[in-house]
Amino acid sequence: MPAIQGPNLGLNYGWTLGESGWNTGMDANLKKLDALIQLTVLSATSSVPASPTSGDRYIVPAGATGAWAGQDGKIARYNVDTWEFFTASAGWVAQVLNTGHRLRFSGSAWAAPEEVVVLETGSLIKDYAETVNATSGATLDRSTGGIQRLNLGANTTLDLSDLAAGQSVMYRVTGGATYTLSYTGLGAWSDGNVPTLSAIHYLEFVHDGVEVVGFDCGGR
Structure with missing residues (x-):
């Protein structure tokens, strides 16, 4: 059969x-x-x-x-x-x-998954999809804590001054072949160097209890 x-x-x-x-x-x-x-x-x-x-x-x-x-x-x-x-x-x-x-x-x-897993707690936190105008600043509401993940336009200013101790935020930044970002409230980059950004780049910022530290997660 x-x-x-x-x-x-x-x-x-x-x-x-x-x-x-x-x-x-x-x-x-x-x-x-x-x-x-x-x-x-x-x-x-x-x-x-x-x-x-x-x-x-x-x-x-x-x-x-x-x-x-x-x-x-x-x-x-x-x-x-x-x-x-x-x-x-x-x-x-x-x-x-x-x-x-x-x-x-x-x-x-x-497409990229809509949720990220926080391994420490095993909980799922919904991504926030926010498009920021390239000419405006990016002041983000982190009142819910945990991890937020946002899409940002290029050539904008990220205001990280409200990131509380123990919090982190992940960004997927999209732009042209080359672009620059400015940062308010950033204490230091993890390796001491501002990253060279690619067309699609991933960044993470963590408040370690003393200052906000930026991590270059690479791009393409």
């Missing part, structure tokens, strides 16, 4: 004992498991690489061309000499190696 497909990963099963031809479906199962378990991708924004290595995985960006044309949002895996594509389900999470960040599939698109 034809194999049944499972409702989650679409793996095949249900062959009659002794049935011939089941190896094709089982090979498809094993290839899918090999591609999707412990999902990490090299990039979610790259175009088709010229010289991929067998096992390389990517999230296909919108508008991809060439061998990835029409595969937007799918997981592309290069296997020996061909590209294989797998459709994600809502809630799947992938670690993106070239940025060091995770993306979650909503059912229609890949």
